Amino acid sequence: MIAADGRAPYQSRAAHCALMGALLFNAGLCFLNTMGLAVTGGTVAGAEACIVMLALAFALDGRAGPWLVLAILAAYAILILVLRGSTDPKMIRDLLIPVAFYNLGLRAPDIRDADRAALAAGLVVVAMGLFEYAALPVYEQMFNIVRYYIARGSMSAAEMNGLTGSLFASGVRPDARTILPFLGPHRVSSVFLEPVSAGNFGAILFAWGLYRPGMRGRGWLFACAALTIILADARFGAVVCVAIAAALLAAHRLPRLLWFALPCTILLALAVCGFENTASDRSNNFVGRLLVAAEIITSLPVEGVLGTSAEKVFVSDAGYAYVLLQIGLVGGLAAWLLFVLMPAGSADAWRLRCAGATYICLLLVISDSPFSIKTGALLWFMLGAADGAGRGLAAEAAPRSDPYARGPYVGALARSGPLGISP
Known part of the structure; x- marks a missing residue:
């Protein structure tokens, strides 16, 4: 009982x-x-x-x-x-x-x-x-x-x-x-x-x-x-x-796999944008915020991507960078996989x-x-x-x-x- x-x-x-x-x-x-x-x-x-x-x-x-x-x-x-x-x-x-x-x-x-x-x-x-x-x-x-x-x-x-x-x-x-x-x-x-x-x-x-x-x-x-x-x-x-x-x-x-891939796709797109984009406009609009987020992500060292960097970086305007710095790529993917599956x-x-x-x-x-x-x-x-x-x-x-x-x-x-x- x-x-x-x-x-x-x-x-x-x-x-x-x-x-x-x-x-x-x-x-x-x-x-x-x-x-x-x-x-x-x-x-x-x-x-x-x-x-x-x-x-x-x-x-x-x-x-x-x-x-x-x-x-x-x-x-x-x-x-x-x-x-x-x-x-x-x-x-x-x-x-x-x-x-x-x-x-x-x-x-x-x-x-x-x-x-x-x-x-x-x-x-x-x-x-x-x-x-x-x-x-x-x-x-x-x-x-x-x-x-x-x-x-x-x-x-x-x-x-x-x-x-x-x-x-x-x-x-x-x-x-x-x-x-x-x-x-x-x-x-x-x-x-x-x-x-x-x-x-x-x-x-x-x-x-x-x-x-x-x-x-x-x-x-x-x-x-x-x-x-x-x-x-x-x-x-x-x-x-x-x-x-x-x-x-x-x-x-x-839509299949569950798509929902798991969604943040990975967005993160990849931001990284590509950060490496390829040369525009200097950082206006207070959605495009400007995207460019700022892309720059922050591509500036992270390997330790930052894995969540093992002790360096303090302002990432409040870039949530994906925040996830990498605070939780790490492996931990973030595992948490999202649990949420989706x-x-x-x-x-x-x-x-x-x-x-x-x-x-x-x-x-x-x-x-x-x-x-x-x-x-x-x-x-x-x-x-x-x-x-x-x-x-x-x-x-x-x-x-x-x-x-x-x-x-x-x-x-x-x-x-x-x-x-x-x-x-």
Whole structure:
């Protein structure tokens, strides 16, 4: 007889606390720092660690899958850190967030937990965003973003931009706003403190709205996604929404091998572009960002590609370079292979995973934002909740022609552990 899990009555509440904590802790620390309570990089890392530990406490159970993955991750991380001669735990954090929040979503008692979490997060982001837009002077008195990023060590005083005041460097569009120009140059950051993550979050909400046609409050979720992207003037977020919609439609028609090859193809294309391109234009547009990312990738030494270089390089605008430097080519490929090949809970869950893969692969071209807990926590929770909702029925209900719920996983899917590994 299997012993009852004493955490079960608190599972939904703990999941929502972890998700809201991941969403709001930076804004909370920024507020405290602005009000005079000094914040350091250690404070931020400690808060993030507490949130991840809470997620893990309610994500892990007796199944062997996640424990095995965590053991492999720990061994790999120790090896890389030893070869790198570093004690920086950032790589461990980057690998822990997907495992913790995916498994937290997988253990959600009801997929409607993810519905409620997404809608609550969207409403909080929009409310904060409208406050920032309508009362910017008051917002800046409460949230001095530049001072917070300097305090945590993410930027230096020399990087301060007088044009943006206390807002993040990208908080004001230097040229004309792309989405609804009459709103002015201010790009709303909301609880994320910088507008890029706000746009990414809008795309995540949009993906969940498309995936959940029967969701209660679906119209409000789409409204939150649209308002977040519009207020942040997130051009890339708007483009990603179109790509996500295409991925959801085409997921069943494309083989898994293509999804594994997608980031490899993009990385190869960036490398070729970096070696062959001689253009000097580095404008603040998508082409300019592509060229910057390509240059950074092709400038990495072999040690940087393998993740064993101890050299500090600014790669926040080049996500693929960030993966190589922090995780290494071998580790990155292995993690992506696991993500693509582990069994989906159902055919619909596979569609959402393809949308998530599209979001991650495109965003890595110009940013390391997929590793941010601010947006990543909800994304991975959604992917886990989708797999968890369909896992018990997929093997029995899926047609034999469905390669995503059957194939080599026939009969094992309903029994599989959180990462598709049978206990």
